[in-house]
Amino acid sequence: MPSTWRRSLPPQALLAIITAIGIVAAAIVTALASALPAPEVTFEAIDDALVVGTAPEELAHLRGRRVTAFHPGDARIPATPTLVIEEPDVLPTYEAIQAWMDDQGALAVALAEGGVWAELDDGTRAFVPAEPRGPLELPPAFYMQLVFGLLGFLLGGAIVSFKPKSLPTRLYALTGACLALAAFTAAVYSTRGLAIDPSLYRVLGSINASGSIVFAGALLGLLFTYPAPLAAFPVPAIALLSSIACAVAANSHVGEKAWTGPQTGVLVHFLPCFPVAYLQWKRHATSPVNRAALQWFFLSIFSGTILFFALVLAPPLFDAEPFAEQSSMFGVFLLIYAGIAAALSRYRLFDIERWWFRALAWFLGGLAVVLVDALLLVTLPLAGVTATFAAVAIVGWLYFPVRQWVWQRIFRRREGQFGQLLRSFVGRLAGTRSLEAFPRFWREMLDEAFSPLEVEVVEEDVPRPRITAHGQSLEIPGFGHVPALRLTYPGRGARLFSREDLELAEALRSLVAHGGAAVADVERGIENERQRIMRDLHDDLGGKLLAMSHVGTPETQELARAALQDVSDVLAALEAGPTTLHALVEQCRWELQTRAESHGFRAELVQTGSTEDRPLTARESTNLARILREAVTNAVRHAGAEHIRVTVHFDPPHLTLEVRNDGAVGDPSLFRMGRGRKTMKARAKDLRGDVTWALEGDECVTRARVEFGAAHDELRESTLFVRGYTAHSPSIRGHREEASDARIRAHPERRPSRRS
Known part of the structure; x- marks a missing residue:
């Protein structure tokens, strides 16, 4: 060959x-x-003797009789259990094996000639006929x-x-x-x-x-x-x-x-x-x-x-x-x-893929069809075309359904598990609208699909999904914001990666890549809309407020300047980027001290709890700063506070912002839920938190408790500022709670007197 x-x-x-x-x-x-010629009776070894076992009707009288010897020709061979031993190699010596072969030779000659005489335990002899057996015998x-x-x-x-x-x-x-x-x-x-x-x-x-x-x-x-x-x-x-x-x-x-x-x-x-x-x-x-x-x-x-x-x-x-x-x-x-x-x-x-089973099964299945047909043609008591049709009918109506049933039980794919994985994947993909969240989402899906022991970022280029290290690792190319990953030891180390895993990884990657592209398009649209709103605020509303700040009464000018500052804050919020908790605390400390010097109250800001610094999104930092600013404004404007103490307590993942003032206060449960308080609650809720007010001794306490890392998706983050400041901003909608600092500076005589 x-x-x-x-x-x-x-x-x-x-x-x-x-x-x-x-x-x-x-x-x-x-x-x-x-x-091989075989006697028409069987011989069984019982203890140290040979006993006749099964026998046809004409030799039924021999059943159970003990045989003492065989007489092939003129020879006499003792009927010992060794004659019917299954494996002659168990005999202790080569000489014993040779003696056994000599006896077998004499008996084989007699059986080939038609039979052998058996000597029974009573001394009588019986002829045992012999003939070759058919395959079915x-x-x-x-x-x-x-x-x-x-x-x-x-x-x-x-x-x-x-x-x-x-x-x-x-x-x-x-x-x-x-x-x-x-x-x-x-x-x-x-x-x-x-x-x-x-x-x-x-x-x-x-x-x-x-x-x-x-x-x-x-x-x-x-x-x-x-x-x-x-x-x-x-x-x-x-x-x-x-x-x-x-x-x-x-x-x-x-x-x-x-x-x-x-x-x-x-x-x-x-x-x-x-x-x-x-x-x-x-x-x-x-x-x-x-x-x-x-x-x-x-x-x-x-x-x-x-x-x-x-x-x-x-x-x-x-x-x-x-x-x-x-x-x-x-x-x-x-x-x-x-x-x-x-x-x-x-x-x-042996580094052989699991499809080896399918290839072998298909081959043996075809072979089985041929063998079953041949067996039926040989064994059916029919002839010619009738036997052929009967064999085909039996194979078609019995063999194939049984084979298909066995095939499904052995090689059935995990459609149910794959369907559950696909439903989970689509649900998570539909709820993931932030490109920054895609790497974490992608890893979670890979863990659910393959249960690897290790997931690591691959620095080198991965052009396409591939199985490496003899099936121990699966490398998946990156896309967009998601880096290339290497998954190692699937099934928590209980198996190796297969071709089916490779196809599944490619399908999941394609879905995530398309989902990421769709989210990127949405974010680009959001960014374009944000830029348009910023231009409108700056060019239209900002210009008008700037003109108003130079005409009219001093009070109107001061309010216009305050509103202009609010517009500037809105624009800054729209352009805000990520920051850290420590940076936010220092920013709030500076703003609080500036307002205290401007309005004549004593201010204090302390930080307790964990000293861990934590990155904050633009939404988190802006919401917290606005909650604190509104609480301080309410304390100065409505209560005429002379001392304001701010406590920032961080107990990961929760942060508590507490504002205490000694102003003229009443029962907080009787406070009117104005737009400022509603806005504070809305901001806290956006961070999975809440704002409460309480009277503790002679102090009014505003307490906001929020949770980091549990904010809504980035699309909501992108539109929060637009919705919050176009729908709720007091200066833009004509409400004046956020401009209270300007009124206080313009009319200090309107500061409320302190009540006991």
């Missing part, structure tokens, strides 16, 4: 070739087993071993088909091939009727022993190389050569069986697997994903091999009989292949 053709051969073609080899081998084994134990071996061979071949150049996958496939060799050959001689030709057994037994020993050598090499080679030393090659040498010694009957037998060869290569596995575990101590994968890997391998070794192979080493039948114990090897198949889905063992 040309090397270029081999390199271009697709995985499905390789899998088809491997499947064909397995099916042909199974057919050959079935033909060999069917060709072979015992269940035969097909159990055939299925176990074929499944191991196909699963190992399926993995190597998708990664043929990897040494670990080759070794894994070799274990499957060795399992098939051992199971196929054992299926023939372990389910024989009574005897097997010695030359055939020698071939089958040699293949069985070689498969078992090389299986252990390949397993040792696999553990040494996966997930990473423990050393540069060629341990896998040495293990395979050593196992082949042990197989040659066992099949050549060299030396004592206790030292060179198949069980010893398996033991020599199986025991080192444990320290090698420990070294692999220790080497990957700092990798949680590899550790999790190794847990599955080791559990799958050792759960099957330890059971088989302990129950079948180990007892003969101590001159004891196996604790379980070899035919059924071959099934424990499926724990290896089923467990590793599950780990492939969860941890991508």
